């Protein structure tokens with residue numbers, strides 16, 4: 001009773017405080033409204049659609065999951081693909097992370113850049129390249145035919161190859177962070193106590209990084225499940241959930257079946273996400289401080305170096321081969337038939353895809369700052385403010401991070417093609433639906449970097465501002481934002497990259513009027529105009545690199561004033 | 570001058586819930602006079618910071634009220650309270666210059682640019698920061714950072730200035746000189762201040778009055794002299810300075826103010842300075858180590874054996890073994906005294922006026 005009263009008092013007290021800051025109250029309410037309308041409501045619509053057959057509420061879709069081939073086959077296929085990709089990707093990611101943190105590998109920066117490059121490229125570029133290399137007219141196809149006979153790159157094997165290259169970098173980044181945070185003196189202590197290199201690895205390094213490995217595995221698994229671009233290009237007859245859901249909706253206009261497939265995709269993704277967030281990350285022994293520990297690398301034995309270095313070299317060579325092929329292919333007159341070099345694909349690209357490029361640039365440029373500011377503001381509220389529903393706000397905004405694009409896309413067309421209480425006008429067909437989708441899909445990036453940055457800044461600096469008379473919004477604008485500016489801009493950069501390369505969700509909401517460059521590329525591939533597709537991919541990669549460079553410049557400039565954060569705490 | 574310029578009434582703060590419930594502040598009552606500097610002193614975790622943060626508004630009390638200058642501010646948000654705080658780690662804005670840091674509060678309140686300039690310059694002179702206007706906080710020494718923090722708070726002319734262990738990040742020498750400066754400045758401006766520290770020497774030299782806290786509760790409020798000479802209970806006596814505690818029993822009440830006491834079979838007559846005691850009650854007899862004298866005469870009855878000698882430079886400390894206790898004795902000016910050797914028998918003597926009676930309590934640990 002006593003405790004209950006006290007909790008109530010506290011809640012009322014906090015409410016009173018917020019009440020006295022109307023601007024803060026309005027911001028919180030507005031953000032809840034946005035999250036409800038643009039995150040929760042669309043997902044709810046997908047659930048609803050999956051439960052409605054012939055305009056009646058009906059469980060038949062769910063009852064058919066285990067009996068109808070068009071449900072359980074894509075589900076099993078997606079799971080199998082996910083498991084293979086996650087396992088291979090994690091192994092490669094670990095080897096890279098180990099090489100970069102625990103061995104004297106030369107040219108570390110070069111290897112790190114190559115290992116992370118696929119992250120900033122559009123998701124289906126690797127698949128496109130695989131077709132150019134191993135497809136029917138592929139450069140390497142004749143040689144491989146000689147060795148293993150007839151084969152096809154379309155299908156499970158091709159998908160595993162392509163997704164492993166595309167998503168191993170995710171595993172690498174997670175594991176690099178983990179391995180870097182493990183104090184090398186622990187390993188030295190073990191060695192000091194008589195453990196051999198192998199024993200050190202199996203008794204210290206590996207157990208300490210197990211939570212990280214599980215984390216990386218689950219994240220790659222999620223990405224593989226949600227992947228739309230690569231299977232769209234290279235899956236052939238191998239049916240996966242994301243593509244099947246799209247085909248049901250965009251091709252067959254069967255909303256009910258498409259929604260059910262989307263839900264089948266949604267559930268395992270959510271399970272993996274929660275395992276990763278609440279179980280694995282809690283078991284972690286390593287507190288990632290962000291401060292690299294001074295690692296002392298002694299002479300490693302050749303039998304460790306050799307396999308590790310070789311693996312790194314091979315993977316790096318593959319990345320170069322795949323992206324090099326895209327460049328090479330974009331200049332060939334007709335791939336596999338007429339190798340004469342030409343610029344005509346680039347000329348044609350600017351004729352055919354001009355509107356797509358302009359739309360992509362415009363819509364991404366509008367969405368990026370909105371997503372960035374919203375993300376950083378939400379992280380500020382979640383980390384620094386006390387209000388009812390704070391936990392819910394964090395939960396919902398991180399949810400968008402894990403929900404597969406296909407689910408979101410279907411949700412958006414279902415939710416916004418009519419007027420609702422939440423939104424009294426129709427969004428479908430407008431530019432706004434694309435912008436809003438990009439904003440809420442990419443916002444978690446800003447939230448994550450915001451949270452990470454805020455956790456490093458002593459809250460008393462913001463309290464000092466409040467203490468001197470500033471309200472919450474003024475404190476956020478004058479103190480918090482300038483201090484986390486570097487995080488903000490890196491968030492922006494990544495946001496922009498994600499917006500420019502988005503495909504799985506936006507493909508549902510593009511229209512004749514507003515379209516995107518990624519959709520255009522997919523169209524080229526569909527029509528077997530591979531050179532055109534390659535040229536457009538290159539343009540996209542260049543745009544993304546220029547944007548990243550620009551933002552890096554800004555960060556370097558403002559970064560100078562802010563490094564002083566180090567003096568506190 | 571108002572007697573209750575700052576008034577804390579039955580202040581309680583409980584953190585957490587269920588099994589992890591922490592009563593950080595437990596029914597704290599305090600009146601602070603206008604212009605007074607009051608120190609909250611106590612071991613780490615006793616609730617000093619929490620009390621300060623409730624006064625500044627960063628924590629809401631679970632129950633109780635806070636009044637400043639007669640006004641109930643219990644539910645006023647921190648940015649609207651007439652208090653400013655000097656943070657333990659200074660909390661300087663890293664992306665602003667020294668000048669911008671100090672001027673920040675006035676700017677927030679929409680002061681005129683010209684006004685801000687004159688006031689900022691004035692306060693910078695006052696705390697000795699002249700010429701450092703355009704430095705960034707990272708380019709300052711610890712002591713300078715501390716002054717910026719102080720200036721930034723003082724410029725707002727708050728009704729109450731709050732300081733949370735402001736010297737704890739400075740080295741020992743800087744601590745001593747800075748605390749004297751803070752005291753001078755505080756007296757010159759006449760600003761009402763609450764100062765939090767766990768350093769008793771700091772509290773002794775700075776304060777008009779000291780509030781001793783333990784486990785969220787106030788143990789005693791008084792001037793430094795009162796606290797040292799007339800501690801109210803075992804905790805205060807033990808926490809402030811060094812102390813010997815002998816367990817005794819009151820055998821006879823001689824008058825209102827005098828009684829007879831038995832310790833280990835020895836009988837003492839003693840006058841009471843504080844509190845009241847009943848016949849037959851168990852008590853602590855407090856003797857500060859510096860009020861004990863050691864002699865080799867065998868006349869007196871309190872006899873012990875030297876167990877250990879420690880040289881403290883200007884002083885000499887003996888551990889004297891007696892019946893079932895060990896007494897700590899400190900001798901100032903060791904050159905002027907006879908030095909005893911370990912194992913030697915000595916007689917312990919003290920003046921009756923230096924003895925102090927405290928209620929007996931079970932001591933854990």
Ligand SMILES: Nc1ncnc2c1ncn2[C@@H]1O[C@H](COP(=O)(O)OP(=O)(O)O)[C@@H](O)[C@H]1O
Pocket residue numbers: 584585591592593611612613614615616617618619620
């Ligand atoms: N935000 C908080 N949540 C839970 N417990 C807290 C919080 N702040 C302080 N406490 C607890 O309250 C008690 C008093 O803390 P504090 O006021 O910081 O002590 P002091 O400043 O005297 O060292 C401690 O036991 C501490 O762990």
Ligand SMILES: [Mg+2]
Pocket residue numbers: 617618619
């Ligand atoms: Mg404290």
